Structure formats: structure tokens, C-alpha cells
Amino acid sequence: MNNLKKNTCILIDTTFYLYKTYYTFPSLYNKFNEPTGAIYGILNLLNKILTQYPTQYIVLIFDSKEPTFRHKIYKKYKSHRLPMPINLRRQIMPIYQIIKAMGIPNITIPGIEADDIIGTIASYMSKENFFVLISSGDKDMAQLVTNNINLLDTNTNSILGPLEIHNKYGIKPELIIDLIALMGDKSDNIPGIPGIGKKTAILLLTKIGNLKQIYHNITIIDTLNIKGSKKITDKLITYKNNALLSYKLATIETNISLLKDNNLFKIKKPNITQLYTLFKHYELKQWLKILTKNNWLTKY
Numbered sequence: 001m002n003n004l005k006k007n008t009c010i011l012i013d014t015t016f017y018l019y020k021t022y023y024t025f026p027s028l029y030n031k032f033n034e035p036t037g038a039i040y041g042i043l044n045l046l047n048k049i050l051t052q053y054p055t056q057y058i059v060l061i062f063d064s065k066e067p068t069f070r071h072k073i074y075k076k077y078k079s080h081r082l083p084m085p086i087n088l089r090r091q092i093m094p095i096y097q098i099i100k101a102m103g104i105p106n107i108t109i110p111g112i113e114a115d116d117i118i119g120t121i122a123s124y125m126s127k128e129n130f131f132v133l134i135s136s137g138d139k140d141m142a143q144l145v146t147n148n149i150n151l152l153d154t155n156t157n158s159i160l161g162p163l164e165i166h167n168k169y170g171i172k173p174e175l176i177i178d179l180i181a182l183m184g185d186k187s188d189n190i191p192g193i194p195g196i197g198k199k200t201a202i203l204l205l206t207k208i209g210n211l212k213q214i215y216h217n218i219t220i221i222d223t224l225n226i227k228g229s230k231k232i233t234d235k236l237i238t239y240k241n242n243a244l245l246s247y248k249l250a251t252i253e254t255n256i257s258l259l260k261d262n263n264l265f266k267i268k269k270p271n272i273t274q275l276y277t278l279f280k281h282y283e284l285k286q287w288l289k290i291l292t293k294n295n296w297l298t299k300y
Contacts, residue, residue, distance in 0.1 A: 007131065009121075010058040010059075015062050021045070062114060098275070101271045131148055140252060178247070179201050183201040184246060193236065207224055218236060272291060
């Protein structure tokens with residue numbers, strides 16, 4: 001068990017973990033030939049997090065099916081991604097049913113990415129004097145990190161604050177957006193500036209400052225000890241619109257229209273009878289045992 005400072009609110013980028021767990025447990029089915037790998041994986045993730053980081057405040061956030069403002073300003077945004085596999089889609093409703101029966105809040109907003117919901121709740125709860133932990137594998141989330149908003153790395157069981165983000169990416173959290181604007185992000189199909197990679201981007205950000213400062217002081221790049229400075233300057237000028245667009249695409253919103261109330265993000269009393277039925281149907285034997293024990297699920 002970890003000792004967390006003050007009240008803690010945990011936000012889970014559930015869509016990310018849906019895919020991760022689906023591909024981790026592709027062969028799990030119940031006797032009705034219904035796929036259960038993602039269900040099993042998401043529940044294990046929940047159990048792991050709430051066992052190690054006990055709190056009454058946790059929210060599972062999902063992406064919506066509808067296009068977002070990012071798709072509207074850049075049609076190629078995430079356009080390379082394949083549709084959700086049918087067997088993963090079949091597990092979405094059962095997951096919703098189970099977490100609802102658990103009393104765990106979940107949020108999906110049509111036309112809004114999970115990142116922006118997470119950013120907004122994190123900002124709000126931080127102002128409400130909560131310590132916020134964001135569980136996600138998306139590096140974009142690093143831009144949200146402050147002393148009161150940290151990332152939870154479930155692979156290493158570690159918490160990443162401003163210092164850890166700097167050590168991991170080579171820059172401070174407040175420059176993560178600028179980094180993506182320069183180098184792009186293939187996973188989201190954010191273009192960035194062709195020919196400028198992570199190493200060059202970090203050099204520019206370290207020696208000059210953020211994206212705005214780089215363009216304001218673009219003439220000094222030639223005077224810096226950077227290999228190929230002339231070509232870098234030319235690329236920055238030629239692809240300025242790319243950089244500005246990429247900056248918008250990479251920026252996580254922190255003030256979307258969302259009903260904000262601490263109690264909305266708090267675990268409610270679970271429906272044990274319904275959970276028993278669901279766990280039995282999907283043959284989640286471990287969870288049937290959990291229902292009989294005094295733990296985070298049964299204590300409310």
C-alpha cells in the first residue's frame with residue numbers, strides 16, 4: 001500500500017487500457033463463447049490500482065465514437081487507426097454494466113476525447129485540493145503534470161511528477177506540447193515538422209524556449225551550436241503552419257463543459273447481487289472470491 005498525500009483522485013484513461021488488455025488476453029472466452037479478455041484486464045487493472053492506491057475518488061473515462069474538434073481542424077487526425085475489433089466492441093457494454101454495479105463513476109461525452117475530460121477533471125480536482133493521479137499510456141498526458149497532478153505508470157508501479165517527466169522526456173511538463181508540435185506524434189497522426197526529430201526538438205526547446213519563443217527568435221538558431229542549423233531554420237519557416245496546427249492538436253483541454261462536483265467522482269455503494277450475477281456469467285472466478293472478502297469493493 002502506498003501512502004498518498006491528502007485526498008487522492010484517480011483518473012483512468014480506460015480506452016487506452018481497453019485495447020491493451022484486449023490484445024493481452026485475446027483467447028479468453030466464457031462458456032457462451034463471449035470474449036472476456038478486456039473485461040478481465042480492466043477489472044484486474046482496477047483491483048491493482050485500488051489495492052495499491054486506496055481512495056474513494058476514481059473515474060473511468062472513455063473516448064466517444066463521434067468526431068472531435070481535432071478531426072474537424074485536421075481530417076487526417078488518427079485517420080490511420082483501424083475500427084475497434086468486433087470482439088472488443090462486444091465487451092464494452094459488459095464493462096459498463098460491471099463498473100456501474102461496482103459504483104465506480106465513468107464518463108463518456110459525445111464528441112469529446114477522453115484526454116480532454118481527464119484534463120478538465122484533473123484541473124478541477126487539483127483546485128479542490130486533491131492530489132490527482134492519471135493512469136494512461138499516452139505521453140500527451142505528461143503536459144498535465146504538476147506537483148498536484150501526477151501520472152501513474154502501471155507497468156513500473158511508479159508515480160511520475162515534474163522531475164520524473166523531465167528525466168523521462170528531457171524537458172519539463174510545460175514543454176511537452178511544444179515538443180509534439182515540433183516532432184509530431186505518429187500514434188495520433190500529428191504531423192509536426194518533417195525532418196525534426198526528438199533530439200533536435202529538445203535542443204531547440206532547451207536552448208531557446210517554447211514554440212512561440214523559437215519562432216520569435218528564429219534568427220538566432222544559426223548562432224547556436226546545433227548541427228544543420230540552416231536546414232532546421234528553413235524547415236521551421238516552411239512548415240510553420242504544421243507546427244501551429246500540431247500544437248493545437250496536441251493541447252489537452254482543461255476547461256470543457258462538464259458538471260463539476262466532487263461527489264460525482266466518488267465511489268458509490270456497489271450492487272453486490274448484480275455483481276455476483278455478472279461475475280458468474282463471465283466466469284470471473286477471482287472476482288467471485290473478492291466479493292466474499294473485506295476490501296475496497298465490499299467496504300462501502
